[in-house]
Amino acid sequence: MDMKMLNLRITCILVCFGLAACQSESPEPVTSQPLKPNVIIFYVDDLGYGDLGSYGAEGVETPHVDQLAERGIRFTDGHSPASTCTPSRYSLLTGELAFRRDAQILPGDAPLLIDTASQTLPRMFKRAGYKTAVVGKWHLGLGLGEVNWNDAVSPGPLEVGFDYSYLLPSTGDRVPTVYLKNHHVENLNPSDPITVSYKEKLDERPTGLSNPELLRFKADTQHSQTIINGVSRIGTMSGGEDALWVDEEFPEVFSGQAKKFIDSAGDDPFFLFFSFHDIHVPRLPHEQFQGASSMGPRGDAIAQMDWTTGQIVNYLKEKGMAENTLIIFTSDNGPVLDDGYDDQAEELLGDHDPSGGYRGGKYSIFEAGTRVPTIVSWPGTINEGESDALFSQTDFYASLASLVGVALQEDEAVDSQNMLEALLDHEADGNTWIVEEGFTLALRKGDWKYIAPLPEDRILPDWIDNKGVEGGLARIPQLYNLADDPGETKNIAKDKPELLEDMRDMLRAIQQESIRELKEEDQMTASNK
Ligand code: NG6
Ligand code: CA
Numbered sequence: 113m114d115m116k117m118l119n120l121r122i123t124c125i126l127v128c129f130g131l132a133a134c135q136s137e138s139p140e141p142v143t144s145q146p147l148k149p150n151v152i153i154f155y156v157d158d159l160g161y162g163d164l165g166s167y168g169a170e171g172v173e174t175p176h177v178d179q180l181a182e183r184g185i186r187f188t189d190g191h192s193p194a195s196t197c198t199p200s201r202y203s204l205l206t207g208e209l210a211f212r213r214d215a216q217i218l219p220g221d222a223p224l225l226i227d228t229a230s231q232t233l234p235r236m237f238k239r240a241g242y243k244t245a246v247v248g249k250w251h252l253g254l255g256l257g258e259v260n261w262n263d264a265v266s267p268g269p270l271e272v273g274f275d276y277s278y279l280l281p282s283t284g285d286r287v288p289t290v291y292l293k294n295h296h297v298e299n300l301n302p303s304d305p306i307t308v309s310y311k312e313k314l315d316e317r318p319t320g321l322s323n324p325e326l327l328r329f330k331a332d333t334q335h336s337q338t339i340i341n342g343v344s345r346i347g348t349m350s351g352g353e354d355a356l357w358v359d360e361e362f363p364e365v366f367s368g369q370a371k372k373f374i375d376s377a378g379d380d381p382f383f384l385f386f387s388f389h390d391i392h393v394p395r396l397p398h399e400q401f402q403g404a405s406s407m408g409p410r411g412d413a414i415a416q417m418d419w420t421t422g423q424i425v426n427y428l429k430e431k432g433m434a435e436n437t438l439i440i441f442t443s444d445n446g447p448v449l450d451d452g453y454d455d456q457a458e459e460l461l462g463d464h465d466p467s468g469g470y471r472g473g474k475y476s477i478f479e480a481g482t483r484v485p486t487i488v489s490w491p492g493t494i495n496e497g498e499s500d501a502l503f504s505q506t507d508f509y510a511s512l513a514s515l516v517g518v519a520l521q522e523d524e525a526v527d528s529q530n531m532l533e534a535l536l537d538h539e540a541d542g543n544t545w546i547v548e549e550g551f552t553l554a555l556r557k558g559d560w561k562y563i564a565p566l567p568e569d570r571i572l573p574d575w576i577d578n579k580g581v582e583g584g585l586a587r588i589p590q591l592y593n594l595a596d597d598p599g600e601t602k603n604i605a606k607d608k609p610e611l612l613e614d615m616r617d618m619l620r621a622i623q624q625e626s627i628r629e630l631k632e633e634d635q636m637t638a639s640n641k
Contacts, residue, residue, distance in 0.1 A: 160447025207525025320344025
């Protein structure tokens with residue numbers, strides 16, 4: 113397609129259908145025939161800004177993902193909502209900032225965090241006629257508390273808008289280490305029921321503390337409970353022998369599930385939330401990827417993640433669906449090396465910089481906590497290239513609603529801004545400001561970044577200081593200019609009292625009111641002038 117035709121197509125998507133993103137009373141689509149491409153969100157776990165070939169990685173190659181970047185938009189200022197998993201996933205799927213729900217890293221026995229009565233990203237897609245599925249890591253809680261894993265586990269993804277789910281219920285390092293298919297544990301033998309406890313030790317299986325000689329690698333105390341597949345995990349579990357997953361099989365199992373779901377959608381458009389376990393700990397790549405990088409298991413897990421992406425993207429190509437599928441590829445938070453297991457991530461790093469030149473990483477309020485690789489690909493439709501547009505994954509909800517012609521309800525995705533133009537055109541502007549979260553909040557406005565002091569009453573997990581990551585937390589306000597100081601080394605709060613006050617007030621206002629309300633007030637003030 114020549115450039116003129118391409119621009120015309122993007123303009124038509126934005127003008128003809130994008131109007132729908134304005135909120136309305138009606139939950140129904142307000143346009144007659146918006147484009148309805150399939151949408152896949154590839155959500156990698158803990159992938160840092162510098163962890164892909166196309167973002168400067170050393171020591172590992174990522175050809176499949178790099179190809180998406182080549183035939184798409186490669187963003188340099190795209191952000192996960194938070195620097196840990198649960199709050200990021202919560203904001204992505206609800207369009208609401210996670211601090212409003214006080215969403216923190218959830219234990220493996222936590223109840224479902226998302227309100228089943230609320231609108232969600234998959235529900236929005238269903239209103240547009242999509243089939244929806246989540247495959248992979250969930251970590252948003254399941255059930256109502258005290259889950260009985262031998263019975264139907266509910267509420268979960270099916271109760272918040274997914275038609276199909278095939279889950280790793282919490283994280284790879286937390287029990288239960290079983291797959292949950294819709295409401296039920298896969299391959300469960302009823303005569304060998306599962307019990308899970310995060311409080312007491314269930315003595316059927318050895319733990320890392322009692323039997324360290326059985327471990328493939330050493331772990332910290334929190335990760336030293338039940339041993340499964342030679343690796344100790346957080347929490348204890350007994351029973352369920354036939355249902356236990358084998359970590360090395362994740363790529364085959366999850367990519368297989370994704371393909372099955374794609375087939376099952378038939379002629380309907382689909383939304384697939386493909387949520388990787390990679391490159392979270394424990395990093396146990398399949399034999400095929402062992403040694404694929406020069407960085408040991410962490411690098412090999414990146415290679416495995418790349419292969420898995422390729423499996424699904426190539427499948428779309430084989431089925432002639434590539435040009436009708438919008439792919440978003442990104443990560444839930446920044447990178448971490450030692451996250452509880454002695455897998456040599458630090459020792460074998462070489463020249464690789466997982467944070468890609470930014471400061472901090474997972475758990476951090478500095479940029480590398482949330483600035484993550486972000487790629488959008490939709491061959492033949494979008495204006496490909498590199499984009500420095502600022503935006504947050506919280507904005508995907510309103511943007512995608514706009515794309516598929518769904519009008520948002522008044523209380524739906526209240527912090528999500530329609531950034532569709534930026535997602536489709538590398539020359540378009542991004543958001544004026546975004547919120548970042550990492551145990552405290554930060555506000556980005558252009559190149560300015562204000563980090564709020566750590567609240568007095570905030571209790572941090574006691575392991576946080578041992579991660580080798582700079583948290584960026586302080587009891588005093590911080591202000592940085594990322595244009596001159598991308599590494600956030602010079603706190604200029606004292607030199608810019610007025611700007612500091614403006615940004616502090618803005619962030620406080622966001623804590624009181626939703627971003628949508630604030631933007632509407634802004635527009636009203638502007639139109640009254
Ligand atoms: C922490 C775990 C860490 C990881 C993290 C969740 C300890 C000491 N650390 O509690 O290993 O599991 O939770 O990571 O237990 S996330 O990417 O899902 O947010
Ligand atoms: Ca994560």
